[in-house]
Amino acid sequence: MYRVIIDSCGELTKEMQEDGHFVNVPLTLEVGDQQIIDDESFDQASFLKAVAECSTSPKSACPSPNAYMVEMECDAERIYVVTLSAQLSGSYNSACLAKDLYEEDDESKQIYVFDSKSASIGETLIGLKIAECENKGMSFEEVVKTVEEYIAGQHTFFVLETLETLRKAGRLSNLKAAIAGTLNIKPVMGSTDEGSIQQLGQARGMVKALDKMGQCLVDVTENCEEKILAISHCNCLERALSLKEKMESMAKFKEIFIVDTRGVSSMYANDGGLIMVI
Numbered sequence: 069m070y071r072v073i074i075d076s077c078g079e080l081t082k083e084m085q086e087d088g089h090f091v092n093v094p095l096t097l098e099v100g101d102q103q104i105i106d107d108e109s110f111d112q113a114s115f116l117k118a119v120a121e122c123s124t125s126p127k128s129a130c131p132s133p134n135a136y137m138v139e140m141e142c143d144a145e146r147i148y149v150v151t152l153s154a155q156l157s158g159s160y161n162s163a164c165l166a167k168d169l170y171e172e173d174d175e176s177k178q179i180y181v182f183d184s185k186s187a188s189i190g191e192t193l194i195g196l197k198i199a200e201c202e203n204k205g206m207s208f209e210e211v212v213k214t215v216e217e218y219i220a221g222q223h224t225f226f227v228l229e230t231l232e233t234l235r236k237a238g239r240l241s242n243l244k245a246a247i248a249g250t251l252n253i254k255p256v257m258g259s260t261d262e263g264s265i266q267q268l269g270q271a272r273g274m275v276k277a278l279d280k281m282g283q284c285l286v287d288v289t290e291n292c293e294e295k296i297l298a299i300s301h302c303n304c305l306e307r308a309l310s311l312k313e314k315m316e317s318m319a320k321f322k323e324i325f326i327v328d329t330r331g332v333s334s335m336y337a338n339d340g341g342l343i344m345v346i
Contacts (some may be wrong), residue, residue, distance in 0.1 A: 078191025185263030229340025
């Protein structure tokens with residue numbers, strides 16, 4: 069018996085929600101003086117409205133160690149925790165502390181915490197990889213080794229519709245944000261090997277930016293036909309479906325699935341943003 073605990077930056081597909089092996093531990097979102105729990109009650113429309121109306125950048129607070137420990141208290145003998153990149157959040161450190169505290173009282177379980185070095189559907193894919201390994205009958209150690217190797221080869225990309233969140237957070241000057249908005253410049257972003265964020269390029273207009281993002285993905289991916297491609301979107305399903313068609317025309321993949329962003333991913337991607345992971 070195993071359990072996969074994923075912080076709420078990682079979206080669970082409908083199949084994962086119904087599977088019984090997966091659970092989310094919520095982060096807390098802060099918009100002005102509002103605190104929003106990123107759980108099943110999350111309302112994306114009202115959140116995006118609040119973010120647009122707030123003069124300051126939204127923030128997130130990672131789950132407490134106790135929140136992770138509550139989910140570790142189950143019938144599962146093997147527990148895998150997947151958190152968003154340690155470069156972006158304290159969620160990984162909190163989960164590691166939870167593991168240490170739990171094992172002080174109960175050494176009967178095998179527990180491992182994965183730093184996804186990604187976010188959103190990157191975590192989703194890692195959860196699915198864990199389940200695939202478990203279903204093959206691998207030992208706990210084999211699952212950990214295989215999944216860590218999978219993480220090392222994973223690539224995350226995203227394109228933002230608006231740079232307002234970056235401007236409010238002070239990561240982009242008002243002048244640069246204004247120029248980018250006037251010229252309709254869309255940055256193409258991606259993950260580094262360490263799990264931080266880098267700019268891979270830029271393009272004028274969303275269509276060209278998505279073309280560039282798709283090409284970046286294909287350029288770094290071998291044996292596409294053996295891999296699952298995941299797309300998450302923030303309030304832009306038609307755009308996500310168009311991206312799916314674009315990727316199908318560029319390469320053959322084992323599978324492509326689309327999910328809507330939960331709270332933390334909505335905060336990062338903002339209204340109209342797209343994230344793609346393979």
